[in-house]
Amino acid sequence: MSATTEISRGTGAPTRYRSIHRFRFKRDWTISIVLGILGFITFVPVIMLLELSFKDDQQMASAMWLPTLPLHVHNYVKAFAVMGSYLINSAVFVVGTVTVSIVCSTLTSYAFARYPFPGREFFYLAVLALLMIPGILTLITCFVVTVSLKLNNTYLGVWLPLAAGSQAFQIIVLRTFFASMPPELFEAGRIDGASEARMLVSIAMPLAKPILTTLIVLQINGVWNEFIWPIMVLSRPERYPAILAVLQLSTLITARDVGAMYAGYVICGLPLFILFAFSSRAFIRGLTSGAIKM
Amino acid sequence: MAESKRQPASSERTDARETWRRIKRYWYCYLMIAGTFALLLTFSYFPAISAFYHSFTIWDGFRPAKWVGLQNYQEIFTSPVIFGKAFVNMIFLATWSVIRALVFPLFGAALIYRLRSERTAYFFRLLFVIPLVVPGVVGILVWRQLYEPNVGLFNAILVAFHMKPLPFLNGEATALPSLMFMGFPWIDGVGMLIYLAGLLAIPGEIIEAAIMDGASSLRRFFSMELPLIVPQIRLILILNVIGALQGFGMQLLVTHGGPSNATTVPAWEMYQAAMTASRYGVASAIGVVLFILIFGLTLINNAAVRSSVEYQAN
Numbered sequence: 227m228s229a230t231t232e233i234s235r236g237t238g239a240p241t242r243y244r245s246i247h248r249f250r251f252k253r254d255w256t257i258s259i260v261l262g263i264l265g266f267i268t269f270v271p272v273i274m275l276l277e278l279s280f281k282d283d284q285q286m287a288s289a290m291w292l293p294t295l296p297l298h299v300h301n302y303v304k305a306f307a308v309m310g311s312y313l314i315n316s317a318v319f320v321v322g323t324v325t326v327s328i329v330c331s332t333l334t335s336y337a338f339a340r341y342p343f344p345g346r347e348f349f350y351l352a353v354l355a356l357l358m359i360p361g362i363l364t365l366i367t368c369f370v371v372t373v374s375l376k377l378n379n380t381y382l383g384v385w386l387p388l389a390a391g392s393q394a395f396q397i398i399v400l401r402t403f404f405a406s407m408p409p410e411l412f413e414a415g416r417i418d419g420a421s422e423a424r425m426l427v428s429i430a431m432p433l434a435k436p437i438l439t440t441l442i443v444l445q446i447n448g449v450w451n452e453f454i455w456p457i458m459v460l461s462r463p464e465r466y467p468a469i470l471a472v473l474q475l476s477t478l479i480t481a482r483d484v485g486a487m488y489a490g491y492v493i494c495g496l497p498l499f500i501l502f503a504f505s506s507r508a509f510i511r512g513l514t515s516g517a518i519k520m
Numbered sequence: 521m522a523e524s525k526r527q528p529a530s531s532e533r534t535d536a537r538e539t540w541r542r543i544k545r546y547w548y549c550y551l552m553i554a555g556t557f558a559l560l561l562t563f564s565y566f567p568a569i570s571a572f573y574h575s576f577t578i579w580d581g582f583r584p585a586k587w588v589g590l591q592n593y594q595e596i597f598t599s600p601v602i603f604g605k606a607f608v609n610m611i612f613l614a615t616w617s618v619i620r621a622l623v624f625p626l627f628g629a630a631l632i633y634r635l636r637s638e639r640t641a642y643f644f645r646l647l648f649v650i651p652l653v654v655p656g657v658v659g660i661l662v663w664r665q666l667y668e669p670n671v672g673l674f675n676a677i678l679v680a681f682h683m684k685p686l687p688f689l690n691g692e693a694t695a696l697p698s699l700m701f702m703g704f705p706w707i708d709g710v711g712m713l714i715y716l717a718g719l720l721a722i723p724g725e726i727i728e729a730a731i732m733d734g735a736s737s738l739r740r741f742f743s744m745e746l747p748l749i750v751p752q753i754r755l756i757l758i759l760n761v762i763g764a765l766q767g768f769g770m771q772l773l774v775t776h777g778g779p780s781n782a783t784t785v786p787a788w789e790m791y792q793a794a795m796t797a798s799r800y801g802v803a804s805a806i807g808v809v810l811f812i813l814i815f816g817l818t819l820i821n822n823a824a825v826r827s828s829v830e831y832q833a834n
């Protein structure tokens with residue numbers, strides 16, 4: 227019902243704008259209302275989730291989808307007691323993957339950008355070729371490799387394949403950045419007697435901080451949300467990351483406590499929200515400035 | 521050029537010596553790239569080759585494989601479930617994913633682009649980006665709850681309007697449309713930001729000139745903005761096609777391809793062939809077919825990108 231009215235409102239907007247072109251001050255108003263309505267609908271699932279997470283069973287039964295008082299904050303206490311260890315698992319997966327991945331891609335892209343070593347073009351082409359290999363092709367065989375190396379049910383079995391999967395994107399972005407740095411910078415460093423390693427750590431890395439931050443934020447987001455790979459390589463549920471634990475919350479928390487289950491969903495998303503609160507400006511600026519395009 | 525001409529006879533030997541000298545000089549570069557390539561060899565290149573090879577075999581993943589030629593491919597293309605159902609569903613889902621990624625975020629971006637107040641524009645950008653932090657799994661679970669036939673929000677609304685409740689994800693006819701409707705109104709934050717970046721890169725003078733000439737907002741959109749953001753549109757297009765062909769998260773978490781294969785896709789059939797049936801050969805073959813599809817579509821898209829760039833240069 228609401229769907230059709232919103233859409234007709236939406237497509238009507240530009241035509242409407244034409245007619246009020248003379249009354250310029252009204253222009254933002256119309257657009258804001260349309261955007262506001264669309265934004266609100268986008269948020270409905272989030273609102274519902276928050277609403278449900280504060281309900282007890284009785285409120286759930288009487289008015290499931292309407293806001294009710296009082297808010298039951300203890301849902302969150304209950305959910306956190308269950309989710310705590312899984313959040314730690316997730317954090318370990320994230321920290322390990324991001325560390326392995328960023329260290330490798332920074333070193334590789336810096337070597338590609340700054341040193342004309344023999345075979346450089348070949349290796350860079352080999353990285354570019356990865357863009358043509360979709361994850362779905364290697365998913366099953368990568369799993370076989372991981373099991374053959376006895377890495378299933380280990381941290382390395384999550385870190386290394388996920389880090390490998392993000393190398394191409396990170397190397398291409400970082401190589402472009404390092405290659406755009408003026409050679410005079412390094413010339414100056416050499417005159418001052420800095421070693422090659424010193425120049426990477428003290429000249430290149432500090433300048434690359436914004437782009438590294440963007441890559442790290444993107445990867446934290448990606449690893450936190452990754453569920454297909456962990457479901458394949460981890461067979462012991464106590465090793466599961468938070469994103470998989472929410473799937474079993476209804477059984478982990480006693481089945482009657484539906485509100486606590488939704489509170490668990492919220493808790494699972496909370497770290498990403500905090501991360502986003504700190505990085506949203508950089509994130510939006512990075513994407514809007516057109517740094518990422520073909 | 522001149523230098524190499526002076527010593528033509530020994531050029532090959534000096535080339536080799538020069539290469540060797542550079543290898544010795546830049547030896548540490550190979551250490552720097554060693555980590556990356558160890559990862560890639562183990563978890564990308566080798567699995568890719570292994571998938572191609574094993575798609576021609578019967579293989580349980582760990583014991584030696586048996587070569588069977590094209591048998592796996594034959595099975596895929598004659599199977600009523602994989603070919604008859606999964607690939608058809610995939611075409612529906614991929615087409616829809618492209619349409620919705622092209623239309624709705626662009627609509628949002630065009631509206632935000634028309635806002636005059638910088639602050640309002642930033643607010644709405646943020647508004648559409650914040651839902652990105654909801655983990656995909658949580659989003660799926662909430663939507664599943666909204667679709668729940670007995671206590672879900674949508675059926676509560678339908679009943680309130682005295683209409684017949686729908687089975688949504690549990691009904692054979694309604695499951696696929698329900699999957700497609702998820703995420704309404706489909707204004708994806710990342711896509712919207714990419715479109716907005718394209719719109720903001722359009723030189724202001726062109727737009728001003730068009731306004732001076734009396735071009736309406738709608739006219740400006742279709743005659744100027746749309747042609748000028750073609751690179752962004754193609755990027756979103758290919759990202760969505762690639763994503764849609766590979767995705768099986770919904771099937772893994774909620775529908776399991778059901779009811780009666782109504783929502784199955786090739787990627788899910790692949791996962792099942794390997795993880796539940798231990799038929800890694802068939803799974804590899806499905807992976808190869810998907811790879812060829814993605815590869816072909818990417819090539820077509822790249823050819824189109826090149827022509828659009830040339831068009832712009834003229």
